[in-house]
Amino acid sequence: MAQTILVVDDSPTVVKFVSFSLKNSGFNVISACDGMDAIEKISNMSQKVDLVITDLNMPNLDGYGLIDTLRHNEQHRETPIIILTSEEGSEDKVKGMNVGASSYLVKPFKSSLLLNEVSKYLEV
Amino acid sequence: MTMTDLLQNQIQKEISELTDSINLIVDNFKTLRNPLAESHEKVPIAARQLDKVTEQTEAAANRMLDMLETITERQGEVITGLETIKGEVEKQGAEELTTLANSLVEKVNTNLNDAYSIMDALQFQDITSQQVNHAVSLLEDLGGKLQTIVTAFHGNPPEETAEEMPRKERAFDPRADMNDKKTNQADIDNLFNNRA
Numbered sequence: 447m448a449q450t451i452l453v454v455d456d457s458p459t460v461v462k463f464v465s466f467s468l469k470n471s472g473f474n475v476i477s478a479c480d481g482m483d484a485i486e487k488i489s490n491m492s493q494k495v496d497l498v499i500t501d502l503n504m505p506n507l508d509g510y511g512l513i514d515t516l517r518h519n520e521q522h523r524e525t526p527i528i529i530l531t532s533e534e535g536s537e538d539k540v541k542g543m544n545v546g547a548s549s550y551l552v553k554p555f556k557s558s559l560l561l562n563e564v565s566k567y568l569e570v
Numbered sequence: 571m572t573m574t575d576l577l578q579n580q581i582q583k584e585i586s587e588l589t590d591s592i593n594l595i596v597d598n599f600k601t602l603r604n605p606l607a608e609s610h611e612k613v614p615i616a617a618r619q620l621d622k623v624t625e626q627t628e629a630a631a632n633r634m635l636d637m638l639e640t641i642t643e644r645q646g647e648v649i650t651g652l653e654t655i656k657g658e659v660e661k662q663g664a665e666e667l668t669t670l671a672n673s674l675v676e677k678v679n680t681n682l683n684d685a686y687s688i689m690d691a692l693q694f695q696d697i698t699s700q701q702v703n704h705a706v707s708l709l710e711d712l713g714g715k716l717q718t719i720v721t722a723f724h725g726n727p728p729e730e731t732a733e734e735m736p737r738k739e740r741a742f743d744p745r746a747d748m749n750d751k752k753t754n755q756a757d758i759d760n761l762f763n764n765r766a
Contacts, residue, residue: 456741457696459631463689466639480741503700503741532697532746539758543765550758554693554748557686559755 448474449568450493454484454500454512455530460553464499464530467557471570481507485515488522495525497567499560502531502538510545517546526567530555603723610720613713617706621738624699631695638685645682649675693748700746707740 451473453464458479465475476491478484481504488495498516502509509529516522526548531538534552542550549563561570656671 457628457699459628459635459692459695462632462635463692466635466689470642503743505739505741508741532700532743534745534752536753539761543762547762549762551755552751552753552758553746554690554697556690563755 448472449496450474450476451564451568452476452478452484452488452495452498454478454481454498454504454509456480456501456504460501460530463557464560467560468564471561471564473564473568480504481509481512481515484512488516495522497564498522498525498527499530499564500527502529502533502542510541513542513545513547528560528563530560599723603720606716606723607720610713610716613709613716617709617713620702620706620709624702627695628699631692634692635689638689642682642685645678645685648678649682652678697746697748700742700744703740703742704744704746707742710737 451468453461453468453475454477455461455464456479461477461479465477468475474493476487476495478487481500483506484498484500485507498512500509500512507515509531513527513529516525516527527546528549528551529542529547530551530553532553539550548567551560551563564570652671652675656668656675659667659671
C-alpha cells in the first residue's frame with residue numbers, strides 16, 4: 447500500500463507541483479491550505495500519515511504552530527516533518543529545528559532535491 | 571511712549587505675524603487635504619489590481635502545471651510504445667530502425683526532463699505572489715497613515731469609497747526571492763543532523 451504524505455501550503459501552485467512530484471514517485475498525497483486545515487484533515491483521516499511537508503508562512507495557523515501541535519500529539523510525535531519555505535534566515539532554521547521539524551528545504555527547489563529529502567524517511 | 575508700550579506694540583506685531591503664518595499654513599494644509607484624500611482612495615484600487623496579478627498568474631501557472639502533467643503522462647506512453655517497437659525491430663535485426671528507436675527514446679526522455687525543469691521554474695508564481703503580497707501590505711499600511719493625516723486635517727475620517735474592501739489576511743515572506751540563495755542544502759542538513 448502506498449505511503450501517505452500530507453502537503454500543507456497556502457499556494458495552490460506549490461501544492462500542485464509538490465503533489466505531482468510525489469504522486470509520480472508512488473506516494474498517496476493529501477493536501478491542506480494552512481495549519482488549521484492540516485490538523486482538521488489529519489484528525490479525520492482513517493489512514494496513517496507517514497510524512498508531513500509544510501510551508502511556514504500561512505494564514506490561520508502557520509507551519510511552526512502546526513509542527514508544535516503535531517509534536518504534542520502522541521500519534522505524530524515521531525512523524526517526519528519537512529519544512530518547505532522561502533524563509534532562508536538562520537533564525538528560521540533554528541526555530542524550525544527547535545519546534546521539532548526533521549528537515550528544512552528552501553524554495554525555490556528542484557523536485558529531485560525534495561524527493562531526495564523524502565527518501566531519507568520513506569522508500570521512494 | 572513708555573518702554574512698556576513699545577514692548578506691547580512689538581508683541582502685538584509678533585502675534586499678528588504669527589497668526590498670519592498659522593492661517594497660511596492652515597490654508598496650505600486645506601489645499602493638501604484633497605490630494606491626500608484622493609491618494610488614500612487610490613490605495614485599495616492599487617491593492618486590488620496587485621491581488622488580481624497574483625490571481626491571474628496563479629491561474630495561469632496552475633493551467634501550465636495541468637498541461638505539463640498531461641504531457642509527461644503522454645511522453646511516458648510514447649516511451650513504452652517505442653520500447654515495444656525497439657524490441658520488435660531488434661528481433662528482425664533491423665539495425666537502422668533500432669538506432670532510430672534508441673534516438674527517439676532519448677529525445678522523449680530529454681523532453682520529459684525539460685517538462686520537469688519547466689515545472690520547477692513555475693515556482694516563480696509562489697515567490698512573486700509573496701513579493702506582491704509584501705507590496706500590497708506596505709500599500710495598505712500607507713493607506714492607514716494617509717487616513718490618519720486626512721482625519722487630522724478634516725476632523726472626520728474620509729468617506730468610505732466603493733473601492734474600500736476588508737483587509738485580506740496576508741501570510742508571506744518579505745524576503746522571498748527566486749535567486750540569491752545564501753545557504754546550500756548540505757549546510758541545512760548538517761544543522762539538523764547535529765541538533766543537541
